[in-house]
Each structure stands twice: as C-alpha cells, then as structure tokens.
Amino acid sequence: MSASEQAYLTxxxxxxxxxxxxxxxxxxxxxxxxxxxxxxPVREAFLRLQVEGWMRLYPKRGALVVPIAPGxxxxxxxxxxxxxxxxxxxxxxxxxxxxxxxxxxxxxxxRQRVIAAEGSRAEFSAADADFHRFIVRAxxxxxxxxxxxGLRERQRRMTTHSLARDPAQIxxxxxxxxxxxxxxxxxxxxxxxxxVDAHMRRTHGLNEGDTQ
Numbered sequence: 001m002s003a004s005e006q007a008y009l010t011x012x013x014x015x016x017x018x019x020x021x022x023x024x025x026x027x028x029x030x031x032x033x034x035x036x037x038x039x040x041p042v043r044e045a046f047l048r049l050q051v052e053g054w055m056r057l058y059p060k061r062g063a064l065v066v067p068i069a070p071g072x073x074x075x076x077x078x079x080x081x082x083x084x085x086x087x088x089x090x091x092x093x094x095x096x097x098x099x100x101x102x103x104x105x106x107x108x109x110x111r112q113r114v115i116a117a118e119g120s121r122a123e124f125s126a127a128d129a130d131f132h133r134f135i136v137r138a139x140x141x142x143x144x145x146x147x148x149x150g151l152r153e154r155q156r157r158m159t160t161h162s163l164a165r166d167p168a169q170i171x172x173x174x175x176x177x178x179x180x181x182x183x184x185x186x187x188x189x190x191x192x193x194x195x196v197d198a199h200m201r202r203t204h205g206l207n208e209g210d211t212q
Contacts, residue, residue, distance in 0.1 A: 003041035017122040022067025087139025092187035
C-alpha cells in the first residue's frame with residue numbers, strides 16, 4: 001500500500017470515528033507527524049478527501065473537516081430503509097437464502113455483544129454497518145449492494161456520533177438488530193420495513209416524520 005493510500009485511509013477513519021470532529025481545522029504537518037510520513041502523501045490524501053466531501057481545503061490554513069450536514073441523517077436513513085426493505089422482500093421468497101442470512105446475522109449479533117462489552121465505539125460502528133450490509137448483500141442485487149457500500153462510512157460516522165451522544169444506545173441497537181433478525185427469520189418483510197425505519201430513526205435522533 002502506498003503512503004498516500006495509507007494516509008487517505010487513516011485520515012478518513014479518524015473523521016468517521018470522530019477522532020477528527022466536524023468543524024475542526026487540520027494541518028498537513030500535524031497528520032504527517034502523527035503518521036511519521038512526509039507531507040506529500042498527506043496532501044494527496046486531503047485532496048482526495050475533499051473530492052469525496054469529507055474535507056474542505058484552505059490554502060496555507062489547513063483542511064476543515066466537513067461536519068455532518070443538516071438533513072444528511074434523514075437522507076441516509078431514507079435511502080437505507082428503501083434498500084434494506086427491498087432486499088428483505090427479495091430474501092423472504094427464498095428459504096435457502098433467508099436461512100443463510102439469518103445465520104450470518106446471528107453470528108454478527110454475537111460479535112456485536114462482545115464489542116458492546118469490551119470494544120470501542122469505532123469497532124461497534126463497523127459491526128453495525130456490517131450487520132446491515134449482510135441484509136443488502138443477501139438481496140442479490142449487485143447495483144444496490146454497490147450503492148449501499150457507498151453509504152457505509154457515512155453510516156458509521158453517524159452511528160459513532162450517536163453513540164458518543166448516548167453510549168447506552170449500544171444495547172438498544174443490539175436489541176433492535178435481534179428483533180430485525182427475528183422478523184427476517186419468519187419472513188415478515190412488512191414488519192421489517194416498519195421496524196428498521198424506527199430503529200434507524202431512534203439511533204440517529206430523528207423523529208418520525210422528520211423531513212429536514
């Protein structure tokens with residue numbers, strides 16, 4: 001892996017996990033010192049992160065970490081609900097796929113409980129994202145799977161932010177995930193749609209009917 005790619009992945013992870021919070025001005029020199037690399041790969045990483053909307057560069061001043069935009073949580077939740085519900089509707093018609101998915105989700109729940117007890121918010125946000133990705137991948141639509149993958153880091157950033165605000169949410173999220181798994185197991189796609197929407201809105205502090 002090149003130094004530029006490593007810098008990109010490191011800085012992006014710092015943003016996603018809140019180590020670099022939204023609104024903070026970051027210098028190439030500080031990151032280069034932290035990573036023990038030259039400024040060049042960090043500069044290249046910053047440029048790439050600016051293109052992706054994670055940073056905004058100000059010459060001779062540094063890079064501003066772009067905060068979560070007003071309305072972004074609502075938009076991400078709405079998109080995720082549509083994709084996950086569509087995936088579950090496809091899964092419930094195939095008992096073989098549904099059984100395999102439920103096994104993956106049960107294994108994920110075991111991991112989530114271990115992380116909830118012993119791990120970090122960053123680790124849990126990754127496990128949370130993986131849980132939901134299992135559902136989408138099982139739907140068998142590669143276009144939706146690729147689209148959903150593009151939401152992963154924004155989803156993780158939102159979840160980490162929510163857990164920092166209310167650490168007790170971890171146990172509620174695991175309980176919600178258990179309920180969602182149960183609904184998939186009994187092939188109840190309609191109840192899943194309602195439950196996953198309520199789960200995501202509760203996790204990210206959105207009230208039902210929010211349209212911001």
